[in-house]
Amino acid sequence: MTRKAGIIGGGVIGGGWAARFLLSGWDVAIFDPDPEAPRKIGEVLTNARAALPALADVPMPPEGRLTFAASVAEAVEGAHYVQESVSERLELKHAVYAQIQAAAPNTLLGSSTSGFKPSELQQGAVNPAQIFVAHPFNPVYLLPLAEVVPSPRNDAQSIETAKEILRDIGMFPLHVRKEIDAHIADRFLEAVWREALWLVKDGIATTEEIDEAIRMGFGLRWGQMGLFETYRIAGGEAGMKHFMAQFGPCLTWPWTKLMDVPEFNDALVDLIAGQSDAQSGAYSIRELERIRDQNLIGFLRVLKQRDWGAGKVLRDHDARRRAAEPAPTPEGAGPLVLAHMQVLPGWIDYNGHMTESQYLFASSEASNAFLDYVGAGMDYVAGGRSYYTAESHIMHRGEAKLGDRLTGTVQVLGADEKRMHLFIRILRGETEVASIEQVLLHVDMAAGKTCPAAPEVLDRLLALVQAHADLPRPAAAGRHVGQKQR
Structure with a gap:
């Protein structure tokens, strides 16, 4: 079933939501009165298409259909979910909600608000129980966090449904248990922002120096461990208690101006803006976005x-997609269809073609799936036995390029109690782009030598040998390197 998301407001955040839903296979209808909205959102989508697929190790779903609606009602009509990302003015949000719920009163309605509580958003609404906070972080199409904040008027099951929708598009819904102004994350950010303004105003640091302190130090720690776990480690073997005993008294020392806000005047604005221009003005906003995206890809993939x-969220999302892949073809109907892949940005070389190492990776995806199929997967390996690849012969028959969807099939050419002989094809549609012939040996991992496979594995394997015996033998099977084509 095709699902539709209605996006109200197509700015930086709304455009990011649109990209996240579209690339997750949802149809998206956007309403934004700005005549430049199609251009701006198109540019965000260009960046998202180059970035989000690089986080996945399974094929992205077919991209949804994007439309620009002429009204709020048109955008939300038939929607399964609505996300509002208009300006942070409560009266404007109330007016928008009235239009949304006049057309779709029972549709889940998430707000991207950075500061308003859901109870404030729900005031005067036709159906307040459907309105809640779903606060993301920029870029929405890459960062998984969405703070989900309900009020007592929200139905618990509706909130769970909203959280499942967010998981479906690869996000991490953080359920905020009690509504509060600015939720959780922005309260931290606001505290840091206020302190940073004082450091600049007092001439202690420039905007660039403050950013360097974050990105070269604790920002990287926070990105993979958070605040309390970082401090726990700082306490050494004695842990958090030692840290608290050592640094707790500092809380009363005059190290911060957190509760004292500098006067927000033109001089402060000019000072901050001027330093920021000097720091980053050599790049356009789109260039900075692309630099940011590529850095985040590297960071997130390492975490993955x-x-x-956040890398665990990506792994879990890949697992959800794998679970939805088609089941292998029945034995005897042909080679087993076992792996579905997509050529990702990291798979291509300077010619724009898929690299040889990735063809081997693709064959590994197929052979690993085959081992799972015959009962020799990770649970089997945990018992101390495994199949090791002894020989591989790869033949390149075509070219795969960025974005191509590939299928890996396995034909069993032979097997006995200690070895199996596989022929793997990597297909783009019906076209064979590569074949990999492999011999795998069954090994006792502790002894480091071959041994007979478990009876249940051998039974499944020999059944496949018999089932595939009548299949045409591949012409490339048994070829040596450099042998002329027949």
């Missing part, structure tokens, strides 16, 4: 490899 923090 470590299965830590």
Whole structure:
């Protein structure tokens, strides 16, 4: 079933929401009275298309359909979810909600508000129970956090449904248990922002020096561990109690002007803006966005490899997509269709083609899926036995380029109690772009030598040998390197 998201407000945040939903396979209708909205959102989408797929190790779903609505009512009609991202003026939000709920009173309505409480947003609404806070962070199409803030008027099941929608588009819904002005994250940011203004105003640091202090130091720690866990480690073996005993008294020392706000006047604005221009003015906003996106991709992929923090969200989202992949084809109907992939930005070389190492990765995806299929997956490996690849012969028959969707199939050419002989094809549609012939040996991992496979694995494997015996033998099977084509 195709799902639709109605996006009200197409600025930086609204455009990011639109990109996140679209690239997750949702149809999106946007309403924004700005005549420049299509251009601006188009530029955000260009950046998102280059960035978000790089975080996935499974194919992205087909992109949804984008439309620009002529009215709020048109944007939300038939929507399964609505996200509001208009300016931070409560009276404006109330007016927009009246229009939304006149057309879709029972549709979940999330607000991107940075500061208003849901109870404030719900005032005077036709159906206040459907309105809640879903506060994201820029860029919405890359960062997973969305603060989900209900009020006592919200139905618990509706909030759970909203959280599941957010998970479906790869986000991490942080359920804020009690409504409060500015929620959780922005209260931290506001405190840091106020202190930074004083440091600049008093001539202690420039905007660039403050940013360097964050991105070269604690910002990286916070990005993968948060505040309290970072401080726990700072306490050494004695842990948090030691840290609190050592640094707790500092809370009463005059280290911060947190509760004292500098006068917000033209002089302060000029000072901050001038230093910011000197720091970053050599780049356009779009250039800065692309630099930011590429840095975030690298950071998030490292976290994903470590299965830590935001990277764990990415892994969990990949697992959800894998669970929805088609089941393998029945035995005897042909080679097993076992892997579905997409050529990602990190898979291509300077020619724009998929690199040889990624063809081997693609074959590994197929062979790993095959091992799972015959009962020799990770649970089997945990028992001390595994199949090791002894030989591989790859033949390149075509080219795969960025964005191509690939399928990996496995044909079993032979097997006995200690080895299996596989022929793997990597297909783009019906076109074979590569074949990989492999021999794998069954190994006792502790002894470091071959041994017979478990009976249940061998039974499934030999059944496949028999089922595939009548399939045409691939012409490339058994070829040596450099052998002329027949």
